[in-house]
Amino acid sequence: MSANDELIELGAAEAAEAVRAGDVKPAELFDAYRERAAADELNAFTWVADAAPVEGPAADAPLGGVPLAVKDLFCTEGVPSQAGSRILAGYRPPYTASVVARLAAAGTPLLGKTNQDEFAMGSSNENSAFGPVRNPWDRERVPGGSSGGSAAAVAAGLAPWALGTDTGGSIRQPAALCGIVGLKPTYGAVSRYGLIAFASSLDQAGPFARDVTDAALLFRHMVGQDELDSTSLAFPEPIALPDGADLTGVRLGVPEELTGEGIESGVREAFSATIALAEQLGASVEACHLPHAPHALSAYYLIAPAEASSNLARYDGVRYGYRAEADDLLTMYLRTRAEGFGAEVKRRIMLGTYALSSGYYDAYYGRAQKVRTKIAEDFRSAFERFDFIVTPTSPTVAFRLGEKTADPLSMYLNDFCTVPMSLAGIPAISIPNGLSDGLPVGFQLAGPAFSENRLLRAAYVLEQALGFDGSQARGGAEG
């Protein structure tokens, strides 16, 4: 192993520790990753920093200068922030998203911006204006989406950790398909200020990391109320680094609605094995019901497009981003949006516009909100009996590039197990729990609002017992 390879094989938390101990120079660490990110063959990055920051991290910076890959839809001052869209091609914002600024202050300099589905709409990263991202486990397959670039970068060791956003599964599903850890926090736990919005009532930023400990460390410095985001909330307790070796007394609920039909056999087997392992570790496991969960996708595909249709109205060519030339205002609007947005984004804008239209609002958006309330109630009553709800993260392993692009509905079904938690605003984490045909499988744990500390601990105990090895993807990506 070269010296650089050794640095790359350090986990993020270990690397931060090594920097603080004086064993590793922050610039050295940054350059090791920068070199790999710049040589990215997965199309995971849309922009990579030219060099390590001139000023290293403060001596007491808790994250020790360990560099961070950031999904393209986080605004970063002076750095392209394009949300995977042609309509924002070349857009460099005049300000930085609160969570990115917060992390930079804690000692994670920006390594690069990562590819994604356009405006976070997609489950395969094939909807990017900057081309699809390849899965480091099999380059003919998708990394999942929408945060596919961040997931692939961390899995391939092009970044020690990364930021993503999750609206209906956009952190958890690519984490599962790339064999890494991804956490979607409680809605409101992390500021949304500076996140290019997809669906405001669902969007939430979260960490990608190789393991649960790194995810917890990054998350620790992400949470907190932000006066610039009215929907953000103070996290009730500090985020702890997880430890423990058993799950004694932990009650797991397995919802029949999310673990039955439609789950691929390899994924189902891995799920059953992990359930058995949890029982061996002392957890009690019982079947349960989330009666409204089967309607979650329908509700989600009304609420999210409705909000998106409004959130994306600002891309009109007047002030920034792409503008098509035309002689009058209406033609300029129409051409700019026709040429600037991709097919999936247009599909959702049309869906959302329709759902909000006068005369249809009650039947679509109004009813979807009622379903959303019911789903949240389902979880609330489940959490009276269980500490966590567990499901497979994705019903399938990574699929082939192009396999589902012609069939939006089958693509949407990929989020079947992750969307209910998004609608309920509760935290959920995906950890790798094995391989199926040589491709990673993800295991999802969801808990009540602000239960992240308990969730991270349970995920950590399982992770230790599972002993998943993701190093293959890091080796495979090099050169």
Place this chain on the structure above:
Amino acid sequence: MSASAYEPVIGLEIHVQLKTRTKMFCGCELSFGDPPNTHTCPVCLGLPGALPVLNAKAVHYALMVGMALDCELTPRSIFHRKNYFYPDSPKGYQISQYDIPICGAGRLGDVRIHRAHLEEDAAKLIHLGGTGRIHGASESVVDFNRGGTPLVEIVTEPDVRSAAQAREWLTLLRTTLRQLGVSDVNMDEGSLRCDANVSIRPAGSDVLGTKTELKNMNSFRYLERGVEAEIARQIAIVEAGGEVIQETLHYDPTTRSAGGAPGAISSLRSKEEAHDYRYFPEPDLVPLVLEERMLEAARAELPELPAQRAERYEQELGLSADTARLFAFRSELGDYYELAAAAAGTSAEPQVLANWISGELVARIGDSDPAASKVTPGAIAQLVVLLRGKQIQPGAAKQVLDALVADGGEPEAIVAALGLGAIGGADELAEVVARALESDPAAVEKLRAGNMKAIGPIVGFVMRETKGRADGGEVNRLVREQLGL
């Protein structure tokens, strides 16, 4: 049918820019007249990723407005997005309140309030080339300084029945808002903007006719004229057997209509082109929950409002209803009156003092603020006290007031300097009356024949001779005495 066979039904929608330090949803300072686009930030420019944060002061002001308009206050109101594409709307939507506004039903004077809600103002489009309106402009530019200014939109019930009433009521509203100190309420600068929904119906009917929305009336005069013109237009349509169509209309006071009336009305858009604003709850803001301390703070800052003031003038001071309303609605007159009344103490009748201010003084200074005139409240009070003590006569008092308006000073000194003191002894006056009778035998003859109207020229003669210093009643008595009537 004649015009009087129709009853106009008018409702008003008033946009009030709040005088907060910063904008509705960001920290940019409000400005008027500053260079374009110098008060902007990611939030009010609608940059990707920016989020709104509600201005607490705007809520405070809205609560004061709601209380002043006697509105029901909503314990938990919410914001909606009103979606439309236009370059003055950088997000593609306006954040406003929709079905759950902060202020519900209320009343001001004789007009019921339907609701009042908070929203953000649009940016300002400037059309270059041509007339300044969009038609004929060569290009348009956007100034985002105004974008995001806090607005309260007040919507009345259709309780107004004439253009004059619309104007009078808007005056009351403006005074109320000015007293509250929540807005500059300047129609020229757009801090007070009024649209009118106008319809007509046969007098006595209680069915509402098709309404039109009249925009761009940026003065009280134009509001009255615009509404008048629209009522006339609708009556003409109906009289000709046509039907009024629902549309948004633009009133242009600088032109004349086909009929020659001042101000042309032109159509902006009809109902067929009406926007579907696709309102839905703003997910970037949390519900606005009123806490007791917010209500207390708003209540504590409420000044005496015009309606209360008018009532106090009527009840406590015994002023006539008209005078009480005038002083209450034109608060500068009320303020001046109160200072003068304090100076006069119990030595002047409240209504007489009021009449001298609302009648004689206003006739001399017009719409300007009496506090800015050379007539101090103390001076006008002294004048009325002199009158009451019969030390001067009304005619002389008017001359004293002329002098006060022109040069200021003290009434007593002016009376002395100009020799305007009332004629003291009856002998002196009797002599003047005798001369008057002598000079007009024709009048004397009529008087003797019992035609008392003929006394006018005699009294006029005496007043001229005495420069208004004579007591009219005394002159009358002396005429009768000298003619043995």
